[in-house]
Amino acid sequence: MRQETHRLSFRSHGKGLLPVTRPVLEWVRQTGISTGLLTLWCPHTSCSLTVQENADPSVREDIAHYFERLVPEGKDLYRHMDEGPDDMPAHLRTMLTQSGLSIPVVEGAPSLGVWQGIYLFEHRRVPHHREIVLHLLGE
């Protein structure tokens, strides 16, 4: 049994889902670990991780619109607005999705379903430098 850790860096493009499946799968492959547990951790409080349908681009548009309704911006709604009207909604959207994901690795790959893709969900309007911490334990 052994473990590997890694950090992936991304440039987000404002609010929305950024696909990260490919570099995650590539890193898992490079470790040579075929059975184990993969954990992703997003060390930010205004972006998060989610697993979503990876086929139809309109899914990602619908998600964006839904989250604007679910956690609206609005200067009357929040006290904390240090970094603008998208600051507090970003924290709340992070809470309602995930900061971390743990996925079993079987036969050399995370056991994602055919339609599942891993996304970094950026909640801030302005592009940011973002990181994901990776940990893989197995053999």
Next chain:
Amino acid sequence: MRQETHRLSFRSHGKGLLPVTRPVLEWVRQTGISTGLLTLWCPHTSCSLTVQENADPSVREDIAHYFERLVPEGKDLYRHMDEGPDDMPAHLRTMLTQSGLSIPVVEGAPSLGVWQGIYLFEHRRVPHHREIVLHLLGE
């Protein structure tokens, strides 16, 4: 330290919570691992995993009604409706709950509280064949 993996299959009965605690506990027991980390992964994008009150059946009804309000169906709300009006709400309900759960195993069982049950949360109207990937690492 060793690891075991498994797949459980279920037939869902349309929208709602399907209890899965019993077969999960049974598999953990059969592995003979008494201390470790159990991970469940749901490889679908229109059902999810959740931990909930396992005693009063009205809790499950209230959850069903709440999620209809939180993520309503509606043809004006979404563009992605390839598989019907429950398609996009199913993706969103999956995002707002979990695709994976990791639970410490202590003294031969996942450390669930007395009132906690593990459920597969089906978000589609029509019954589906569903799977849960299990991974257990420990000794």
Next chain:
Amino acid sequence: MRQETHRLSFRSHGKGLLPVTRPVLEWVRQTGISTGLLTLWCPHTSCSLTVQENADPSVREDIAHYFERLVPEGKDLYRHMDEGPDDMPAHLRTMLTQSGLSIPVVEGAPSLGVWQGIYLFEHRRVPHHREIVLHLLGE
């Protein structure tokens, strides 16, 4: 590779975020494990775990207000009210956040971002005795 388990106990003070980062980090340090995977599990159905901004106290107020809007109390909304009007909203708020968190440990500490704190999110009005189960696997 080895593993350690532990239980932390807290007294919550009614609805809101209770910071737990410090005792979690202290326990991780005491195990002497420098690289690994830390898992926290909350064995309750009316409080949960979340990772949030740890600097500005108004963030915690905004979160409290937002969750009152997102999952309102109300006797017409729910059937399950065995323990009062905050009973069913507590279960729903638990579902929409997390019962468990798994965080990679690198260089002797969980890889939390600078602004990330771990909180127990109490959803009941009355103070409760609460526990968090900890599991750490690594070397």
